[in-house]
Amino acid sequence: MKSFKILFISSLLLGLTQTAYADHHEAGHGKEAHGHSWKDADTNKDGAVSKDEFMAKQQARAEKKFTKLDANKDGKVDEAEVKAMHEKCNHSKK
Numbered sequence: 113m114k115s116f117k118i119l120f121i122s123s124l125l126l127g128l129t130q131t132a133y134a135d136h137h138e139a140g141h142g143k144e145a146h147g148h149s150w151k152d153a154d155t156n157k158d159g160a161v162s163k164d165e166f167m168a169k170q171q172a173r174a175e176k177k178f179t180k181l182d183a184n185k186d187g188k189v190d191e192a193e194v195k196a197m198h199e200k201c202n203h204s205k206k
Contacts, residue, residue, distance in 0.1 A: 123194065 153161045153169040161169075181189045181197055 150161070153165050155165050155168070156162075178189065181193055183193045183196060
């Protein structure tokens with residue numbers, strides 16, 4: 113069970129890292145892959161993204177990813193749900 117938790121947390125962090133990487137490389141190129149521009153994070157429209165605004169955007173993405181992983185909607189992600197998501201992702205790449 114401990115290794116599952118490590119795997120899950122690593123997968124979640126990797127997903128967030130990839131999102132941040134994509135954001136960085138999409139800057140100045142219009143819409144991101146997720147359909148939101150970087151400027152959408154600037155909720156107070158002051159022309160800059162504060163740490164709080166950035167963290168809120170990342171939190172929203174993490175919650176969305178968790179919701180997708182939590183297939184049975186029990187508020188937890190188990191090994192079967194992670195495997196199902198990996199299989200779904202691998203199937204769609206073929």
